[in-house]
Structures are given as structure tokens and as C-alpha cells.
Amino acid sequence: MSGALQTIGLSKRFGGLTATDDVSFTLGHGARHALIGPNGAGKTTFINLLTGVLSANEGTILLEGEDVTRMPQQQRARRGLGRTFQINQLFGAMTPVESVGLAVSERMGGGGQFWRRLGKRTDIVDEIVELLRQFRLIEVMDEPTARLPYGKQRLLEIAVALASQPRVLLLDEPAAGVPEAERGELLDTLAALPRDVSILLIEHDMDLVFSFADRISVLVNGALFAEGTPEVMRNDPRVQDVYLGSDNHV
Template identity: 80%
Template structure:
């Protein structure tokens, strides 16, 4: 199995609290892998370690076989690691065309030149239009982001992340806060993401998890608790007690 993203005994401590307890994990090339666990399980800390937001206290992070443990967020992003956030990081006054265009231009080394040369860069325009269509944003392409339905904002954030041409994409609770009426569009778009991009999904929505993922890892108290196919995880009595039991008492 070719591995896109891997951790080996990854550890993070905050004083006497062990938030990530020697976690070893593998995301297969082209995989659709979900990370789940009860509140306080350490999922956000783990993602922040993967992306370089937090430094680790031990262990390694390997991206496509390269040790990136000591690299910055920006250096990891340039090597193909992209992410979205629980709360979107979009510019409220920008439109989808502007947001995606800027992301594509920055990846191509244009940066601010995007604003001056938009009409002359057919390569950028073609890619922006393709992403707008893929993420079902053509009908709102000229609307300020602040005015978009929340489901469209989530789609836009994923489109901007994909515009960076990541080889590995971390989706941090993409369905969080999305109204029921907009969820199917989000689910359909996630299902159609490029197969050559390896995806790690962090999500509480079990319908999305079991629909999207071909493999699931369960974190509990910062520890790798269980892993397997969706059917294996669903049938594991330990997972049902620790994770699904929390849902029953929520």
C-alpha cells in the first residue's frame, strides 16, 4: 500500500496533560479516511500536529514518505498538504471568483498579479471556472462570501483548498453548521472530489462518515483506540460503548 500521510508514535503534551499519546496512523494514497472520536478525544490537536500548527513533543509526521515533522505550516502546504477548518477562514467581502482566483494565482506564483492580469491569464480563468462548476458555485460566483448560504461557504472553502493543488487534503468537520436543506449538495460534492487526492475527514456526522470513508480511525483520550473499515468499526462493541454511547447520552 502506498502511503500519502503517516505518523509514527506522534506525541503532544501540554504540561502534564498528554493530548496525543504516541499515535501511529496511515492514510493510503487516494484514500478516503475518517477520524472520529468523542468530544475531547484529541482530534483537533492531532490535525494541528499534522499541519504544523502545533509542534510535537515526539514522533514523526511523514508526507509522501518525506519527514516533515520540523517543517512549518507553509512548508508543508508547499509540499502538498491542504486543509479546511471547523470555522471557515474565508474573506467575507470577496466573491467566489476572487477567492478561488487568488488561490490559483498564488499557487502559480502570481500572487497579487491576479488582480491586475485576470483578463489575460486564460490558464487561471479556465481553472477558476472549472472549480466554480465542480463546487456548484457558478450561480453565486459574483456574490460576496458573507452573503452566501452557509453550505455554499463550506463548498467555497473546500474549493479554495483544492485550488492549492494538494496531494493530501484534511477536511475538518465540513458539515458542521450546514442546514439540512443544503447538506445533500455538500455530500454529493465531497463524493466527487478527485480520486488522486488523499483525504482525511474529521467529522461528527456519522451519516457522512459512513458514506464517505473507506477506512475509519477512532481516537479516545488522545490514543489510537480502533481502526478498520466502516463495517468493522460499526460492529466493534468497544467503539459503540465509547463513541456511540456518548451520542446516546448527549
């Protein structure tokens, strides 16, 4: 079965440790797919293989049907693969409008302060403002990122990722570190992400997983353990035993 992103027999070893074990996985077009599993299951390794941070020992990675297995990170990004990180990669001294403007500039082949010249184009200004509005950042658009509440920083990171106009977006624990009082805004914003972007969510927050995903894959010891709809996964006794019924997801 083809999809927006697909792996076939993907494996990664570190010496005698198999971190990713023969994983064949498909992210459907427009999907809202969650990847869950106990700590140490290999989720981050899997994401790093998809994005090119790590090289696979065996297997194939297809992005919109194109083999990107040996492509460097930058080429995968240019072909429409975006991601966020467990710990945000934002520049604390930059404001949200500067961060989003710089991301738009990079997408258009600019760099450095090139984004400032884009301000003369109303279509670019409209795009930046719309992203800031969509991610509830208008009121803080001129504040240094380091001063923003952490939930706003997580929203800004996703906005920056979307500014590159990815076809596939990998969200690596977007709720990590976000205070409970700010999670509602994060959940609502994620639910409103455009459906023309296929999304793989890696997350420990089960409220977020079950409210967001239309399909869930469970990774255990680097191998694909189970997969199905949220309702099926919630009621699968094997999944409850290895993950949902334990403290591993807390």
C-alpha cells in the same frame, strides 16, 4: 506501511496533559479516511500537528515519505498538504471567483491583485470556472461570500483548498454548522472529489462519515483506539460503547 501521510509514535503534551498519545497512523494514497472520536479526544490537536500549527514532543510525520516533522506550515503546504477549518477562514467581502482566483495566484507565486492578470490566460480561467462548477458555485460566483448560504461557504472553502492542488487534504468538520437542507449538496460534492487527492475527514456527522469513508480511525483520549472499514467500525461493540452508542457524536 507507507502512505500519502503517515505518523510514527506521534505525541503532544500540554504540561501534564497528553493530548496526542503515541499515534502511529497511515493515510493511504487516494484514501477516503475518517477520523472520529468523542469531544475532547484530540482530533483537532492531531490535525494541528499534521499541518505544523503545533510542534510534536515526540514522533515523526511523513508526507509522501518525506519527513516534515520540523517543517513550518507554509513549507508543508507547498509540498502538497492542504486543509480546511472547523470555522471557515474566508474573506466575507470577496466573491467566490475572487477567492478561488487568489488561491490559484498564490499557488503560482503571485499575490495581492496578481490573480486579475491571470484572467488573460484561458487555461487559468478554465481552471477557476471548473472549480466553481465542481463545487456548485457558478450561480453565486459574483456574490460577496458573506451573503452566501453557509453550506455554499463550506463548499467554497474546500474549492479554495483544492485550488492549491494538494496531494493530501485534511477536512476539519466540513459539515459543522451546515443546515440539514444544505447537507445533501455537501455530501454529493465531497463524494465527487478527485481520487488523486488523499483525504482525511474529521467529522461528527456519522451520515457523512459512513457515506464518504472507506476506512475509519477512532481516537479516544489522544490515542488511536480502533481502526477498520466502516462496516467493521459500525459493528465493533467497543466503538459503539465509547462513541457510536453515545451522545458524543451528536
